Amino acid sequence: MFNSMQIRVKLYAFRFAASLFRTELRWTQSRYTSISSVTVDVDPIMKKDKVSKAMKAYLERAKAHNEFMSIQNMEFKIGKRHLANMMGEDPEAFSQDDIDRSIQYLFPSGLYDKNAKPMMKPPEEVIPQRKAAEFNETGRPFHSMFYTGRPNYCKLLFDIVENINNLNEVEDQRLRKHLTPDQTQRLETSGYDWQSKEALEKILLEDISDTEYDNFASAISRLIHLPYSYRQKSFIDKYRRPLLIKTDSDQIPKPQLDENGRSYVTVYECLRKSARGDVTVIAPGKGTIKINGHDITYFKDIQAREQVLFPLIFANMVGKVDVSANVEGGGFSGQAGAIRWGIAMALRSFVDADIIDRMRIAGLLQRDYRRRERKKPGQAGARKKYTWKKR
Structure with a gap:
């Protein structure tokens, strides 16, 4: 074991050696001042920035996406030039409207679904947009709610x-x-x-x-x-x-005058199921309703009568206009639906824009294309199945 005197001697010896080392270092620096002024370049490999694995994966995906988009843009430009040559137009002045018109002319389609029709759009409009980088190179996210x-x-x-x-x-x-x-x-x-x-x-x-x-x-x-x-x-x-775009005033038919000086509007092609008809609304009127030469009692069912009167009640036009309708085909339900749609479309010429918007929201101006679903072979009905028996 060391006593206190030996520890102090060793401590003084260590301090003396440290002072000698500092003196030697100052003497060496003063002697080689020219060498100390020379700068030494550090190997750039030693200065590599640390990049997180998530950032590396994102950069790889972004690079692949950019390459894919560049290929798609090149193919779109080539296709656009070929299409312009087929139509005899200048490829440099060939706009997107010209492309759509040319596609409709060269590839006519009877499909009603807009997404099912052939089209030729820039890749930026067709391919979904990618999100930007959400974190820096060290992996620290930019967004405060990134981890949600x-x-x-x-x-x-x-x-x-x-x-x-x-x-x-x-x-x-x-x-x-x-x-x-x-x-x-x-x-x-x-x-x-x-x-x-x-x-x-x-x-x-x-x-x-x-x-x-x-x-x-x-x-x-x-x-x-x-x-x-x-x-x-x-x-x-x-x-x-x-919900719905406001009706354009040009689409609403203008009333015409009859021999008595009253305004009237006739709506043709009133369709519902197998029923076909036309409806004429005359204003001003006393509220008379004529259906194939008969009054409202033409329909024996109360529900069918309510269907015919509903547009007049909704627009508060009961007793203010006369209605004359000719309808054929189908049953009472289909004929009442066809007359109801015709009355609603004709009333647009006699009411203000607010009531038209309310009628549109209520569905009075929308055609009803529903039809009875047919029976399927091997089934009891359209959807009903036969009872399964094991034996």
Whole structure:
């Protein structure tokens, strides 16, 4: 064991050796000043930045996507040039409208579904858009909600809740001052609906489930029903759409005058199931209804009579116009549906735009193409099956 005196001697010897080393180092630096001023380049291999595995995988996917898009763009330009040569047009001045017109001329299709028809669009419009890099080279995410799995969706819900809290604070402040919201700026909810699940996924660039979409719809519905929701109109309009486009005034037929000077409108091709007919609405009138020369008792069933009267009741035109209809084919249900659609289409010429929009939302202006489903072979009916027996 060392005593205290030996430890002190060893400590003094260590300090003395350290002072000698510092003196030798200063002497060496002063002697070789020219050598110390020379800079030495470090091997660039030693200065490699650390890149996370996630970033490497993303860069590989992005590189493959960019190569794929470049090939698709090149093929689109080649196809566009060939199509212009086939049509005898200048390839440099060949626009997208010219492409669509040429496709419709060269490849006529009787398919009704828009997605089933042949088309030729730029790859950027057909191929889904990719999300940008969500993290830096070290793997640190840019988005604060990256680890939720759906950062854009969660950020949308966060913004909705934040707007709700802000509007509640505004309402509390104005209540203390005995102020009420401006009813003239209240947002209109009728005639609008929220973006569909597919449209919302395109906006967010993320896939969401039905439950998550229902949560979004309930949250933003709560926001729009607040008294001061008009303060967030720009935010709300991003995620809602009109149910139906407003009717163009040019599509509504103009009334003609008969020999008595009364206005009338005739609607042809009134269809429902196997029934075909035409309907004439005359204004002003006394409310008389003629169906194949008979009154409303032409239909024995009460439900069929209600179908004929429903457009007049909905537009508040009972007793104000006369109706004359000729219909043939089908049964009473089909004939009543055909007359109902004809009356609704003719009433557009005698009511204002607000009632037309209400009729459109109620479905009065939409044709009913439903038909009876046929019986299938090997089955008891259209959907009914025979009882299976083992023996």
